Amino acid sequence: MGRPLRACISIPALQHNLHRVRALAPGARVWAVVKANAYGHGLLNAMEAFGAADGLALLEFDAAQRLREAGWQRPILMLEGPFEPADVALARRLRLTLALHDPVHLDWLAMHPALGEAERLDVWLKFNSGMNRLGMRAPVLRDAYDALAAAPLAAQAAAPLAAQVRLLAAQVRSVGLLTHFANADVPGGIDQAWPAFVAATQGLAGPRSASNSAAIIDHPATHGDWVRPGVMLYGATPFASRDAAGLGLRPAMRLDSELIAIQTVSAGESVGYGSLFTADAAMRIGVVACGYADGYPRHAPVGTPVIVDGRRVRLAGRVAMDMLMVDLTDAPGARVGSPVQLWGDRLPIDEVAQAAGTIGYELMCALAPRVPVVVERSDG
Numbered sequence: 001m002g003r004p005l006r007a008c009i010s011i012p013a014l015q016h017n018l019h020r021v022r023a024l025a026p027g028a029r030v031w032a033v034v035k036a037n038a039y040g041h042g043l044l045n046a047m048e049a050f051g052a053a054d055g056l057a058l059l060e061f062d063a064a065q066r067l068r069e070a071g072w073q074r075p076i077l078m079l080e081g082p083f084e085p086a087d088v089a090l091a092r093r094l095r096l097t098l099a100l101h102d103p104v105h106l107d108w109l110a111m112h113p114a115l116g117e118a119e120r121l122d123v124w125l126k127f128n129s130g131m132n133r134l135g136m137r138a139p140v141l142r143d144a145y146d147a148l149a150a151a152p153l154a155a156q157a158a159a160p161l162a163a164q165v166r167l168l169a170a171q172v173r174s175v176g177l178l179t180h181f182a183n184a185d186v187p188g189g190i191d192q193a194w195p196a197f198v199a200a201t202q203g204l205a206g207p208r209s210a211s212n213s214a215a216i217i218d219h220p221a222t223h224g225d226w227v228r229p230g231v232m233l234y235g236a237t238p239f240a241s242r243d244a245a246g247l248g249l250r251p252a253m254r255l256d257s258e259l260i261a262i263q264t265v266s267a268g269e270s271v272g273y274g275s276l277f278t279a280d281a282a283m284r285i286g287v288v289a290c291g292y293a294d295g296y297p298r299h300a301p302v303g304t305p306v307i308v309d310g311r312r313v314r315l316a317g318r319v320a321m322d323m324l325m326v327d328l329t330d331a332p333g334a335r336v337g338s339p340v341q342l343w344g345d346r347l348p349i350d351e352v353a354q355a356a357g358t359i360g361y362e363l364m365c366a367l368a369p370r371v372p373v374v375v376e377r378s379d380g
């Protein structure tokens with residue numbers, strides 16, 4: 001019925017990929033990263049599929065609230081911490097775990113103090129291991145740690161100091177230590193960052209978390225207590241030149257459509273806006289119901305692969321808002337209504353991304369709200 005474009009989300013594929021994480025990091029607990037609407041797969045679909053994860057991680061407070069309302073009971077890690085003081089109160093109410101990446105967050109904790117034992121927060125101090133995005137350098141991190149973890153000392157400390165220390169220490173239940181790598185996906189990419197994190201946190205009690213997908217796969221020494229897989233859970237690769245299938249991952253999103261029209265063009269005739277593609281021979285041009293308003297990248301060049309009627313064909317002409325065109329030379333049986341796959345089990349999203357000069361992450365996150373989503377609960 002209606003426009004044939006749809007995104008199919010496979011719960012079994014998401015579950016398979018979580019099992020891959022478990023197999024790669026058997027000693028670690030898993031924060032399944034579900035930011036950005038679970039990388040475009042749908043927050044509640046991800047919650048359903050990742051029921052066996054130890055926690056979920058994201059950064060949007062409204063989404064965290066939706067997870068609690070939908071019944072997620074386990075930890076929820078807020079990867080970017082509070083954005084304003086009031087977020088601390090929200091975190092207490094929703095029992096959210098906060099990453100604290102700036103010392104000002106300690107002041108915010110004190111501005112919204114815990115009303116009782118149950119409102120104490122689990123927090124993770126974030127170390128800047130060289131990305132220079134979020135996180136504290138070693139001396140600042142250690143000061144923050146001392147302030148938060150000093151509860152037992154506070155009782156014995158000198159009076160004015162003790163009051164301040166006690167106040168902060170009473171705000172938290174536990175303190176963990178985390179970092180995020182800038183280059184875990186390239187050889188040698190953590191050679192400085194990992195030792196820096198180890199040194200900065202030396203002697204501090206508490207759980208450690210450092211590994212994103214690339215580090216889970218390539219740097220087992222960094223697994224620590226909690227790993228934070230994102231893209232691999234969705235069946236795409238974190239690496240530029242190793243494909244997801246080779247990593248044992250299954251694509252969890254298919255973007256499927258159909259041909260809605262066919263044109264026959266002669267040699268020398270052009271196709272689409274800007275006449276970007278000119279036929280070098282007589283050929284049939286297929287028109288696919290999918291465009292940049294659906295999340296397909298407008299900058300995908302002529303030649304980007306598309307699957308039509310089970311055959312691999314090439315994009316022909318500029319992607320438009322609602323449609324794109326393909327050269328049907330290699331799909332002679334294609335008709336109006338023939339099935340089309342833009343990415344999925346027959347065409348890795350990473351391959352389309354590479355052709356378009358981006359990464360699988362961006363394409364999955366860009367899936368537009370207007371695309372209907374079909375959830376598959378068994379392998380069809």
Ligand SMILES: *Cc1c(COP(=O)(O)O)cnc(C)c1O
Nearest residue numbers: 033079180212213228229230231
């Ligand atoms: C997004 C994110 C991850 C997951 O990264 P992937 O490369 O998708 O595995 C882990 N940690 C933090 C802090 C993140 O922001």
